[in-house]
Amino acid sequence: MREIDSVAKLAGYFSRLPGVGKKTAGRYAYAVINMSREDACGFSDAIAEVKEKVRFCKTCGDFTDEEECVVCRTRDASVILVVKEPKDVLAIEKVREYQGVYHVLHGVLDPNNNVGPEDIRIKELLPRLDGVKEIIVATNPDLLGEATAMYIARLLKNFDVTVTRIAHGLPVGSEIEYADEMTLSRALSDRKEM
Ligand SMILES: [Zn+2]
Known part of the structure; x- marks a missing residue:
């Protein structure tokens, strides 16, 4: 199967999480594709917010x-x-x-x-x-x-x-x-x- 660049990129980030292997990272990336646009944006906003606010x-x-x-x-x-x-x-x-x-x-x-x-x-x-x-x-x-x-x-x-x-x-x-x-x-x- 041909790899889709944007999906591979997202999976690459998931695989940086502790305990997440390549296979799980791929499943997570596909789960994001299946999220509503609202949920997916909320997810990415939450990541940005953590980096901005947590000290x-x-x-x-x-x-x-x-x-x-x-x-x-x-x-x-x-x-x-x-x-x-x-x-x-x-x-x-x-x-x-x-x-x-x-x-x-x-x-x-x-x-x-x-x-x-x-x-x-x-x-x-x-x-x-x-x-x-x-x-x-x-x-x-x-x-x-x-x-x-x-x-x-x-x-x-x-x-x-x-x-x-x-x-x-x-x-x-x-x-x-x-x-x-x-x-x-x-x-x-x-x-x-x-
Ligand atoms: Zn304290």
């Missing part, structure tokens, strides 16, 4: 379309849970047990790839410590995640704040993003002081 919360670094996200504005700011990336916030929010706020590092320390403390949002944590009782470090339980957690614990040693680490229940080398809700829930409640 990082000035406080926690999570995605938001306001200056400060709704979590920072409305939740208990005496507990801060530190994660590697915005996807991890989403995972922990699904558990529905956590009532505090977040701090998104946008990466972890990785000396082999020249990622140092200045390259991720570690120093942004310090001005947030006023009135904070606990910092829960929820970086992934892998080598870089552990090293980053240790660094943060050491950095916060001289501040009047308890630093805890979620670890139990999460298999070593796993990723927060893919953990099921039960496991995450247990990891959160079994956290240990660092």
Whole structure:
């Protein structure tokens, strides 16, 4: 079958999405052809809008379309849970047990790839410590995640704040993003002081 250029182009974009192979990308492209003109335009507008409006919360670094996200504005700011990336916030929010706020590092320390403390949002944590009782470090339980957690614990040693680490229940080398809700829930409640 001859490939239709515009369809192939659209399928090419779909195949960039996580978990979408060539075959699925093709099916998605044909699904768009079958959409009403209104739906298809709404779809493309939604993509453009996300790129235009979504930015990082000035406080926690999570995605938001306001200056400060709704979590920072409305939740208990005496507990801060530190994660590697915005996807991890989403995972922990699904558990529905956590009532505090977040701090998104946008990466972890990785000396082999020249990622140092200045390259991720570690120093942004310090001005947030006023009135904070606990910092829960929820970086992934892998080598870089552990090293980053240790660094943060050491950095916060001289501040009047308890630093805890979620670890139990999460298999070593796993990723927060893919953990099921039960496991995450247990990891959160079994956290240990660092
Ligand atoms: Zn925020």
